[in-house]
Amino acid sequence: MSYARLVRRRRIFFVNVEHDLVRAYFEENNFLVSQVERSISEITKKKINLAVFSVLNTDCTENPQKLNFRVYTGDLNRIRNAHVTLLSWQDTSFSNGLLNSDTKLLKFFRQILDSNQKKNYSNSLISSNLDNSAFRLLVVPALPRIESKCQELFHYLKSIGFDGVFTLSSILENLLRHSITSNLSSNYGVFHLLKLLKTYGLATEPQLDIFNN
Secondary structure, three states: OOHHHHHHHHHHHOOOHHHHHHHHHHHHOOOEEEEOOOOHHHOOOOOOOOEEEEEEOOOOOOOOOOOOOEOOHHHHHHOOEEEEEEOOOOOOOOOHHHHHOHHHHHHHHHHHHHHHHHOOHHHHHHOOOOOOOOEEEEEEOOOOOOHHHHHHHHHHHHHOOOOEEEEHHHHHHHHHHHOOOOOHHHOOHHHHHHHHHHHOOOOOHHHHHHHOO
């Protein structure tokens, strides 16, 4: 096998779809996006290293003093800058089975985030070269279906320093809605895929309602 072909295969293997979705989503909504680099000491084999993105909205002068903890796309224009932490399927052991049990879902989130807290994960964010006053947003695969469980999760996330939570389904829905008219498809393979699925009628916006988040 040629070296060039090996490199192409390795690139395909290491593609993280959810990372690209988060980048494309914030860029589509007029944010500047960069991924927070981790030092070697922060990256360990025993620890799940959640991806963190720094996003900047140059059309906004400051972060909101008050914002609902459950964040939607319509709230983004009020956010100046944020650290966006992605708790994804691909970076963790998240599975379909967790979508059917609020109790298991909460337990899973706590295990992942508590593990990162114990490894001084939050401190590594604060000590980064980014603005310490940045809005801290967590992107999760799904939220509990029962309201009381949602509030329990929100209370926990607030206690470990997050200012808001967002769902991956909201990101997908927004990108799918703009996939035909956006110019981003040339930069992101996953965005181009959404565009093709919608063009050929294989995906429509209402289908994303199955996530209920």
